[in-house]
Amino acid sequence: MTEKPLKIMYFSPIAGDEAHDAIFADMARDNKLPGTEVHVTSLPASEGGFTHIEFRSYEAMVTRGIVRAARAAAREGFDAFAIGCFYDTALHDAREVSGDMIVTAPCVASCEIAASLSNRFGVIVGRRKWVHQMQSTVHEHGHRDRLAGFYHVELGVNEFQADHAETGRRLIEAGRKAVEEDFAEALILGCTMEVGFYQEVERRLGVPVIDPSIAALKRAEYAAILKRQCGWKPSRKWSCEAPSEEEMARFGGFDDGEAFGTRVIVPADEAGPARRAA
Template identity: 85%
Template sequence: MTQTPLKIMYLNPLASSAAYDDIFADMAREHKLPGTEVHVTSLPEAEGGFTHIEYRSYEAMVTRGIIRAARKAAKEGFDALAIGCFYDTALHDAREISGDMIVTAPCQSSCEIASTISNRFGVIVGRRKWVHQMQSTVHDLGHAHRLSGFYHVELGVTEFQADHAETGRRLIEAGRKAVEEDFAEALILGCTMEVGFYREVERKLGVPVIDPSIAALKRAEYAAVLKRQCGWVPSRKWSCEAPPEDEIARFGGFDDGEAFGNRVVVPAEETGPARRAA
């Protein structure tokens, strides 16, 4: 009997950065299982022209779009969705509205993976601005005793892909401090736009380096496998209780208009270029 492909969505929580979707599609193409279909999506332009959400106020603005996207993905029958921001923006909000679909995010996924391959890990981040919020998340996840520290390279989200040589140099410099001075046994790259750099840093420093976009995608995929094989679906009791459908219909705003802007589909068992869908 032919197995229905796993369907995973990787959501870029921006609208005006749809060009980055191809980068994430390449990542999915390289790392997904053969029987997994991945849709890389971004938010519609109606959700704002953000090129990054480094500020809490920007996060608040796009949270509505993430919630709407999660609800739509669940209705489309996706097994799991990964939110593509290391702040884990709207993770709990999206889970609440996602039905039987599993929702993951980069920080939680990366820390979980790092904790299985090391006792102590460091996080390399773009700007000092990010540290307070990300540190709070890592602590809330229960990993404070494993954290060697945060190491900033003073690059904003939109700057990581501008000059690969300079980005690589800064990441290695920060990683060397984490490993050689603070004794980190693994490193996490603390921005999804650092995608593609982890192998270079690993070669230079000799410790595992976790790319958060890969971590979020693979954690979503693994959870989807477990859901199918073991029947482990998300709980909707107590703190995970979903809002009543009659209230959602009465309040409005959840299902109106388009939930997605750009979409790149990486099919299961793919051998050629990604297929685009409007």
């Protein structure tokens, strides 16, 4: 009997559109394994028209949508769910209601991968505004002693894809400082909208460069494989305890309305140019 495909959801906690969805569908197509089906999804219009969540107040507003999306994805039978924001917004909250589905996010996934490739890594971020929160997140994930520093390029989330040449120049400049002045041995791009730049930065600087959207997707995929092959499911003991179904139903708000806005499906048998050429 043919084994059913792994099902991974990559969820962007913003209001998706055709251009946004195409970027991440191409990312998934080029990097997923054969036999993995990926759904690229986003917030429904009822949760607001956010194009980024750079501010904590914006994060607070979309957290409900992330929790509802994770719960809906688990009910649809997804093996893993990746939250597409480097703040790892609502990571622990979404895990509580995800059942046996794996939940991960770009910062925790990128740090795990960077730590497996180097002793010290730097994180290139868009704006100085982000550093305080991201530093706390990296420390929470246990990588305080591996962190060489944060290097901002003064670009907002919506600006990374506007001028690729200028974005690339700024990323390389920041990465050079991290590597040559602070001795970082690997780099993480600290925004999912930096997708598509890691290979050129890596080529120019000679160290591993982690694209966080790819990291989140691949970490989700790997965890789903381990769950299927080894039976390693998420814990629901102690700090990982889930709320009861009875109480969630009584409180309301967890299952109301649409959980997703746009959705693009990358089939299990579909591969992009990078994968077909491999």
